[in-house]
Amino acid sequence: MHDKLREHIEKIVPLSDDEFAFVCTHFTIKKFKKHQFLIQEGEAVKYSYFVISGLLKLVHTDDTGKQHIVSFAMEDWWESDFYAYYTQTEATMSLECVEDTVVFCLLLEDYKKLCDGLQKMERFFLQKANFGFIASQRRIISWLTSNAKERYEQLLKQSPSLIQRVPKSLLATYLGVSRETLSRLSS
Template structure:
């Protein structure tokens, strides 16, 4: 698991053996089964998760019980309810495994220690945050400027493996369309 984390970080910043030993000491490895929750709405969010293997969905459920898929996270991705993580408040979203999943967990305190202790890691997290922000901005723009078929085609182009790993009902929910509408696009 640690090798995958090192590979991931070194796509952005190189690390010496000593630096990586410092970094890896701040993570805890955990395994979860399909359908297990890492976070449930109302929980205090303790971790940011680096996905080593598996697939997760981040979901918000409204007062009427309708689920809205915020994002999917697969290998080499980071995920959490980041608002709750950074503000130390209760989660407004749930994080559920869609497959058996292995993650490396980072507490907020350890995140701060890493950033304070190693400028390279602070740069790494800044770059990851920037790309996450850009991705969220692109998704919002897509939702307000693209029709359902265009959103489907964008997702297919950006994340083709998702279509092999996720039931069509979840892809439809993520795109904000019915299962029937999605079926018409995928013919």
């Protein structure tokens, strides 16, 4: 499993064996079952998560009780309620397993130690944050400028494996359409 983490990091920064050994001391591995929560709204957010295997959904529940899927995270993706993680405040979103999932967990304290102790990791996390920010902006623009069919086609083009793994009811929620509308879009 550590090989997957190393491969992921080395897509951005090369690491010596000693540097990678240092990196590994800051992560723990946890396994979760389908429907189990890694984060629940209103609780403290201890970790950011790197997905080794499985699939997660990040959900915000509004004041009326309606759930909004903010994102999905599968292998090689990072996920958390990042606002709550970095500010050490209560979660405003829940992170739940769509499939049985294995993750590397990183405490904020260990994140800071990694960045302070190895400049390469600071550069790695900066680039991951930048890519995440870009993806969020692109999704917002898509929501503002695209109709449901166009959003579905964009998702199909960008993440075809996600479409195969996520139940249609969750995909519909993510795209902001009814299950019936999604069925028409996907046929």
